Amino acid sequence: MKRRHLSLLVALALTALATSCQQKTIAAKPDPLSRAYDVESDWNDPQKQIPLNYQQAQGKRVFYTYCVWCHADSSPAGPSNRSNLTPTPPLANDGATFNPLSDEFVRNTITLGGSAMGKSAMMPPWGRTLKPDEVQAVIVFMRAIAQPSYQPPARPGPQYSVK
């Protein structure tokens, strides 16, 4: 009788332990591109897809409406206006040109136009056409497709040491 009680108790304890240690099933790893809001194929290598987040995708939209005419090799209407211009505007993915420029400088060039920043007057000011959010989105998009890829400037060091 007592033995039975004991074994019952042990069995109960074991079950409780077993349930608490139950293994969680591991979910299948999703396709990385399924986590992207949109994708843009690499301009130099169309096979490669660059995932874009929401803000970058908005930049892509603005870029393909306003900027693509002069800052890409082909436009929605077919040929690019780029070859028509002197000096030739840089391609939007031209990392060698844009990576050294700060966000601030690129933002000012877009909003105030080329002539305000000592660049070609052929670059018109977009500050009254595009919203600040849209300008920022375009910059983020350009950074995302840059070749060589863009590294954000190092963050300022910690003001207070942790210890």
Added chain:
Amino acid sequence: MGKIPKRLRRAFAISSVLFLGVLAVSPVKDLLQEWKQSRRDYVRFAETRPDTKQLLADFHPGIDQIWIPEMNVTDRCTTCHQGIHQASLLDVSVPQPFRAHTPMPHQVEKWGCVVCHRGQGLATEVREAHETTLAWEQPLLPVRYIQASCGVCHRGTLPETPQLDVGRELLVKLNCAGCHRLEGITRPAMLGPDLTSVGSKASRAWFYKWLKEPRTITDSNGNTTVDGVENEEEPRMPQFRLNEKELRALSAYLSSLRTGPAETAKLDPRVVAALERKPDTVDQGEVRFRQMFCTTCHSVAVTRAGETKLIGGEIGPELTKVGSKVNPDWLLAWLRNPQASMPHSQMPRYGWSDEDLYKVTRYILSKLTDPDLMSDVPRLEGPAQEEIQLGQRLFLEKGCASCHFVKGVSPQADFGPNLSNLGSKTLSQLEFSKAKIPRTLIAYIQAKITDPVSVNPAARMPQYQLAPRHLEALTTALLSMTGGPSSSGLAKLVVPAPKPGFHPAGAFGEVYERYKCYVCHRFNGYGGTLAPDLSYEGSRAQRSWLVAFLKNPQTLRPTLTLRMPQFNMTDAEAATLADYLAMVTQSPAVNLGSVTSKDLTPEAARLGKQLYEVKYQCRSCHTIGSSGGYVGPNLTNVGNWMNAAWIEEWLRDPQGLVPGTIEPRRTLPEQEVTALAAYLMTLRQGGAAKPAAPGAGSAR
């Protein structure tokens, strides 16, 4: 109390220890909960960041939740996704779940997470929050399809949701509403062509081939091509899985449909006699076909340098092999008056001369052909009565009648299942059969579209071969149909789709309907987007220019391959259109009387030329003469084309006149605005304005 035996004492000791152990399980389990671990990880992570102090100041232990009772939102996602508001954690290098949310129009505090991302807001375990489990059914929506959530409340198009908009357009274009009930998409008057008298249009062999494989016409190398040419567009008619017997029966039935009014379009026999023998009739027909810009709506395969490409628009059907399809009498009658045999057709009723009509039909029937088109069709005898009867039954059973109208045949109502709440279906509501696909709603929808039989062996649904991005767009649009927002608080915020309409009456309405202006042009938000928006055309263009353009349209943007067709309008029709446009389509922002010739002095024009060429470098986008860019319209003849007042207002605020135009808005002083307008008004081709066509009234 008697003496307790040693054995019992030991048993008691063991059981007490065990009991304590069991009691300890619960607190340990609590301590090891996923969300608590995640929060400890966050603290550890925050300590590695340069802005630790800020990050830890915003941190507090315990469950975080966003609670918005009126929207029925209780989202505990921020318990693990701690860094969601921290701008310094936006970078991709920050590991999830701590990364900040990218800037977006809806703030997390005001909307919560589940409204857009779906999943379970209340859950405190990773798996329960993100996936379908026994008790928590709604899984997270992959970000690839997240625009579906925008569509739950935003019923119209949004610039931010291109994928959703493409998907909704595809639902319309692929005629899904023919069989399914869809949220926000109403069944149009015409889906497929009216087949009442189709037997007089094409042969039984052609029907057989088309029904067997509407999308592919296989070439001699065995390459499968879509609609005549390799192309990722899906044809409007989907592929039904029909067997030999069904193909024979349906083709027999269709070829027997000659009940419609017998259309006749007789050509003047003298014209036919004169042109019949001429060797260059067909070539002249081709020239006419090109001059009239039929290719703005219809595409034709063109082989250049060994590469075959479809050239032309998508509004009408592709025509590469149409000469082998249609009956010559039918073609003649159709070109004369398309609406007579198909009342809802979008094709304009051109003003044909007998010569042109004869030449163009000869060109279509002799050049746009393929002698091998029916080579793989078996010999089909004249249709037997029982074949016709079987075909008529199949026509209803296969759902043909859901898209195609045949006089006297009433379609089954709601032929396919109602899809207006497909997006909110849970896994337990779906039938996967034995399909080897992941058990998710998205995989189900995509399998159903691309291979319906795989999930339902008895499916009547046709099979679609869509490009991956189209399939994704279509899936997004279907996922957005959840039967409305999940709470009444949200339902109040639904942004309905605008329902514009522009149905002018009178003489203008008649011409507008005859030439189907709205298929390409937009008026007050209604109409196509292929061609310029004409809502304010009367403010923009001079009347004399409008008349000349309507009579003989020339392109203003040389890079465009699609141009306005030549309708062969009469002078009276052109005058009616120009009068109406000049009178009615005026922008309140433009006062045509505000600029007079007194303001446009030669000195101002000189200054304007300098501004145009040097200061603002307008030539980077606009062409004058032979130099300049081609982003904007060619301005060589702008002095004869536009009104000065429009140019001035355009220079002040282009987006105010044409929302979304890409002309950058600048801050120009008033003097420069006048100077530029004065300069542009001097740009006239051939000197003064062209005299208006006779009978078109006097120019203003």
